[in-house]
Amino acid sequence: MPLEKYWKKRKFSETQRGKPPREGTPEPKGKLKKSSGNMFVVQEHKASHLHWDFRLELDGVLKSWAIPKKPPKTRKIKRLAIATEDHPIEYGSWEGTIPEGHYGAGSVKIWDKGTFELIERTDNKIKFELKGKELEGIYELTRFKKVGKDKWLFFKV
Ligand code: MN
Numbered sequence: 001m002p003l004e005k006y007w008k009k010r011k012f013s014e015t016q017r018g019k020p021p022r023e024g025t026p027e028p029k030g031k032l033k034k035s036s037g038n039m040f041v042v043q044e045h046k047a048s049h050l051h052w053d054f055r056l057e058l059d060g061v062l063k064s065w066a067i068p069k070k071p072p073k074t075r076k077i078k079r080l081a082i083a084t085e086d087h088p089i090e091y092g093s094w095e096g097t098i099p100e101g102h103y104g105a106g107s108v109k110i111w112d113k114g115t116f117e118l119i120e121r122t123d124n125k126i127k128f129e130l131k132g133k134e135l136e137g138i139y140e141l142t143r144f145k146k147v148g149k150d151k152w153l154f155f156k157v
Contacts, residue, residue: 002086003032003061003086003088005086006085007029010027010103011102012024012027025102026097026098030090032060036057036059036061039056039057040054040056041093041113042054042111042132042134043095043109043110045066045106047106048106051066051067052067053065054071054154057116059086061087062086064084065084067154068080073136075155075156078154079153080147081141081152082152092113095109114132114133114135115132126141127140138157141153
């Protein structure tokens with residue numbers, strides 16, 4: 001189940017009969033969709049370390065990578081991108097503050113959002129055209145196995 005990891009890492013608000021209500025993260029719980037659109041979103045996340053979360057709508061979820069440095073608008077700049085857990089599609093329109101003590105505590109703000117067209121997708125490479133306000137053009141994510149199993153490179157081609 002693709003969103004299992006996402007749900008396990010977070011505590012969502014709960015109201016259960018006979019129990020005091022639990023105040024959880026304001027992030028959406030979301031659910032797995034049967035089909036995918038073609039949204040991409042980049043969220044600036046001021047957590048313990050500032051990073052940019054790059055997300056592509058694929059397989060009914062938002063496939064996600066954390067990029068420690070601002071995503072490049074021009075060619076010849078390669079950014080490390082660390083694959084993170086799939087996020088629900090609802091997350092792509094969410095902004096807010098994750099409270100202290102919760103996973104990813106800090107502010108989340110949409111830095112760019114738009115659509116993409118998938119050009120190529122294999123286990124080790126995803127190539128797509130981005131149509132956003134900040135990011136436009138053909139980009140690639142390729143696995144960077146030398147550095148680690150969740151490590152990828154993100155760059156404009
Ligand atoms: Mn993040």
